[in-house]
Amino acid sequence: MATQSIDIVAKVLEQQVLQSARLVEQELDKELEKLDRIDEEELEKLKERRLEALKKSQKQKQEWLSKGHGEYREIPSERDFFSEVKESKNVVCHFYRDSTFRCKILDKHLSVLAKKHLETKFIKINVEKAPFLTERLRIKVIPTVAMVKDGKTKDYVVGFTDLGNTDEFTTEMLEWRLGCSDIINYSGNLLEPPVVGQNLGSKFTKLDKKTVRGKGYDSESDTDED
Template structure:
C-alpha cells in the first residue's frame, strides 16, 4: 500500500508540474498574440520588413558559404590547399585520413551527412600520408583525427573515437554533439545531454574537458587499438 501511495503522489506532483509548464507557455503565447493585436498597420509592416530582411540576409550568407565550398564533404589535394581553405572560412572541420585505415570510412559517412546539414561549416579531408609537414605541425599521430579550425587557428581535435563513445557504431548525432561542444557548428541540442546510443559508456562521456583532450599523448594509430 505504501508503494502505491508513493507512486500516486509522484504522479500527482508530475501532473501538477506539467500543468504549470503548460500554463506558462499559454501565458507567453497570449502575451505575444496580445502584442500583435495592439500593433497598428505601420508597426506590422515594419515587423514584416524586418523579417524579410533577416531572411534575405540569411539566404545571402548561405550562398556565400556555398560559393566557398561549404555544403559538401570533399577532399583537398595538398597541404597548400589546407591553408587556403581555412583562410577563407570561419569554421572548418578537416579529417586527416589514410586509405588503409577503415575507421576513416566510418567518419566519411558521418561527415558527408553533417556537411549537408551544417552549411555554416566547411568539411574537408586530407590524406595524412601526403601532408607530413602539416601532421607534424599539428602533432597528428592518430588516424583518423579531425582538426577543428576556427578563424584560421586549430582550436580542438577529435582524436580517434574516444570522444564518440569508444565504439565504431557511434551515430551521426554523437559526432554532431562533439562538434557542437567545440563550437565549430551551430548545435541546437543540449550539450549536457550527449546522444549516445546507450548508457554503457558511463558518466565519463557526459562532459568534455577540452584541455584534457588536447593534453593527451597518443602514441599509436587507432587501427592498433
C-alpha cells in the same frame, strides 16, 4: 404651463446626454482607429524585418556555398589546407589514410553533417600527402578530426574514443561532439550525448578542451601503424 416647462427641460437634458454620448463614441472610434493603424504599422515593420533577415540569411548561405561549404570535399595538398581554413571561420578537417577502414566510417557521417551545417566547412586530407601538416598538428592517430576556428586549431576528435569508443556510433553522436567544440551550430543539449544506456565516461559532460588538446592521442579506435 409647469408641465410644459418640465418637458422642455427634459428634452434639453436628453439632447445633451445624446450629444455627450456621441462625443464619447467619436473619441473611442478615433482611439480604435489609431490602434488599428499602429498594429498595421507594426505588422509591416515585422514583415520588413523578417524579409531583411531572410535576404541576409540567403546572402550568407550563398557566400558559404561559394567557399565550398555544404559538401564534404577532399583537398589535394597542405597548401590547400591553409587557404581553406583562412577563408572560413569554422572548419572541420578529417586527417585520413586510404588503408584505414575507420576513416571510411567517418567519411559517411561527415558527408551528412556537411550538408546539414552550412555554417561550417567540412574537408579531408590524406596524411600521406601532408607530412609537414601532420607533424605540425601532432597527428598520431588515424583517423583524427581537427576543428579549426578563425584559422586556429581549437580541438581534436582522436579516433573514436570520444564517440563512445565504437565503430557503431551515430551521426548524431559525432554532431554532438562537434557541437561541444563550438565548431557547428548545435541545437541539442550539450550536457548530454544523444545516447542512452551506454557507458561514455565523464569526459562527455566536462570535455575539458585543454585535456583533449594536450593528450598523447592514444586511442583504441585505431593507430597510425598498419
